[in-house]
Amino acid sequence: MSDAPLLAIRDLTVSYPAGAGAGAGAVRVVDGVSLDLAPGEFLGIVGESGSGKTQLLLSLLGLNAPGAELTGSARYRGAELIGAPERALARVRGARIGIIFQDPMTALNPYLTIGAQLTEAVRHHHRIGRREARRRALELLDAVHVPEPRERFAQHPHELSGGMRQRIVIAMTLLCEPDIVLADEPTTALDVTVQAQILALLRDLRERTRAALILVTHDLGVIAEIADRVAVMYAGRIVEQASAERLFAHASHPYTEGLRRSIVDVDGSLPVRLEGIPGNPPDPAALPPGCAFAPRCPYAFERCRIERPPLEEAAPGHTRACFHPGPLGERAP
Amino acid sequence: MWRFLAQRLLTAVPTLIIIATLAFALLHATPGGPFDSAKRIPPEIERSIEAQYHLDEPLWRQYLRYMGNLARGDLGPSYQYRDTSVNELIRAGLPVDATVGTCALLLALLLGSLFGIVAALRRDTSWDYVPMLFASLGIALPAFVVGPLLILVFAVTLHWLPSGDWRAGSVRYLILPVVALALPYTAYIARMVRGAALEVLASPFIRTARAKGLPLGTVILRHALRPILSPVVSFIGPAFAGVLTGSIIIESVFGLPGIGRYFLTGAINRDYTLVVGITVLYGALIIVCNLLADLCYAWLDPRVRLRS
């Protein structure tokens, strides 16, 4: 992966004005994130609910809710995305960077047919006719294992199951042949067997297309299996980043270790959630002064509660934000 | 679909019978009769008039006679306008109200949707505040204030338009009453559309459409318009029935020969057939308009199944 990065995110911050209690400043939901994505790379982002994963992805396309303020930089092939005018963003959205949203039940327009929704983006971006768009869409529906694609075309979203809708959404995103696919927990809203199918599908597609993929999830087990590299997010920041194998074998941030310990491979088959990390993620409006994870961390000491650990290289290609000298013990006392 | 239509039209029949019966009963229960006036009429003439209109028969026979005629579409003679049937009065007046009402509602739908969507898109800017302020005024100001005001400005002062009266087919006579009638509807629709648009524009499927890189116009027209207009459709149905039967105030301010005024004078003069006839017409129009609204609704939203 020595190519110039396809996407270079530097010190990206997303904040919303603090709700009630005017003058309370802004709440940072994504805080100083830096990431690189190489062409064709598969990057996983893991973190608990509320850690800012969705907001991070949305900010790349300028799709955050009204009121969001973005600072920092995200360059796609050298072109700045943060603060870019709507017109420029509209040329990137869908065509260059596609996104698959968290909940397939609400992501599709209930008023329009599947066919219309599938083909409109490719017709717009690639300036092709209805027939050609339809032909490509049918081909892709077949590739994502949608049975009887022709019938699906005339149907509306409510006539399809969640898994089927997510396949449609995936096909819809891939149809424009984007360079980057952002997949925001594409399986959380689905039931377990369908989850496995969709993940298998994403893995297969990776070999077919040459798109880079950022897969967001709160399940480290899922990502360790299929990603090249993994970034772990906590309270809006990246706390650890390494190759998938390395992260799984040598997690050196207590939060990552906690995530890893909460999935255990029982006789090598299904990952079973044994224990979560005690406590809850902090409210981004009221972060502790030091390390945001300190209140839940079994290794935390004085310094962790006062000073915020910077993201530093722990080993080549492995960064982490933690004062603990490591390696971490097998189990917290 | 055809089954649905047939069923709905069949259930309309008993509804209309009940409406007619209630209107008939209420009118006859109020004291006085169509030919009691201050002027003293010789008793024999009064009796001959009453016999001519069957008012000397027992009430149940009058009722059965009326319902029998109604079943054939005959609304009976007007007592007030001698030698004219209620059907003729309606046939003369309804086109006036229908023209003014349809134009007013179309105008209100167009402007109301436009202002509502723009206000939602430019939320909390003057594009939002100014139209919404006017919308509040439009809802609050009664037609008997707005109508004369329009006449004062555009007819009396500027001499651009006639102050009233009606010439079939002439647009000049149409403009002021249409504007006066459309104003409160525009205001109401604008507020309703703004609310719906705010909700729809924040929904995940609009985010999906934007994430595809579609131009804003396409996102709104193709993806947002139908869900935004859905609630308007169920409001427009009954509203349409209302404007078709005429607005008493608009008619009297602009001197329009519609049927709204018959309703008022008919009620005062105990013109039984006229009032019952217009009530039944109004009921029938409401039923038809609601049916059309339901069809429209189902056409807009594919999740809606037509079921009775």
Ligand SMILES: Nc1ncnc2c1ncn2[C@@H]1O[C@H](COP(=O)(O)OP(=O)(O)OP(=O)(O)O)[C@@H](O)[C@H]1O
């Ligand atoms: N429109 C908004 N205004 C203010 N705060 C917001 C807004 N949207 C999200 N947030 C806050 O941003 C934080 C991060 O949210 P985000 O949706 O990115 O989390 P996530 O990591 O995707 O979680 P999940 O796994 O539940 O999807 C949360 O604390 C959330 O409350």
Ligand SMILES: [Mg+2]
């Ligand atoms: Mg999320």
